[in-house]
Amino acid sequence: QSALTQPASVSGSPGQSITISCTGTSSDVGGYNYVSWYQQHPGKAPKLMIYDVSDRPSGVSNRFSGSKSGNTAFLTISGLQAEDEADYYCSSYTSSSWVFGGGTKLTVL
């Protein structure tokens, strides 16, 4: 069970859009439509932002969207705002187990 692969960092200016990738295998990301994304601010617990690849929990801004192609999932944040600066983690269900990505630090310039 290996961690999912994410870029270490991404950055963007306010108002721009960014996309974070999350690469796994056919046993996790590619095998199930159960990819979720979490936002984590320093010293806080992760917060669910996207689940089941592209669904948003109630209360999460529609600036956050998710998608998947093959073994790679994507989180897109449009209209970047200062408060979006945080660490982002993907996760995938895989045969009675769950695996997380290593995380991506988003910097809003």
Add this chain to the structure above:
Amino acid sequence: QLQLQESGPGLVKPSETLSLTCTVSGGSFSSSNYYWGWIRQPPGKGPEWIGSIYYSGNTYYNPSLKSRVTISVDTSKNQFSLKVRSLTAADTAVYYCACIVGGTRFDYWGQGTLVIASS
């Protein structure tokens, strides 16, 4: 709205056993739609799923930790617990408990508790 709260010691000696408890409030602990899980996050690193349990007692463990971990549930107290044996410095992390809704997503999280393995 579900609320989860971890409790347990913040400092554990190497080779000893870590014991944490998660108390759940604000919802149905025995809902068929909920799994209960433990996740840890070493300083500066990503989260790592430790294991999960269903209210019926069925357990699921990370293969890399399975030999040292036990998760149990006490439905009468709306609690589930984690034990990690033979602790080393590599087990130092913030430990979170969480509710896995529909078995697929970590929807509700505790605030986390920092556990340091040190003598």
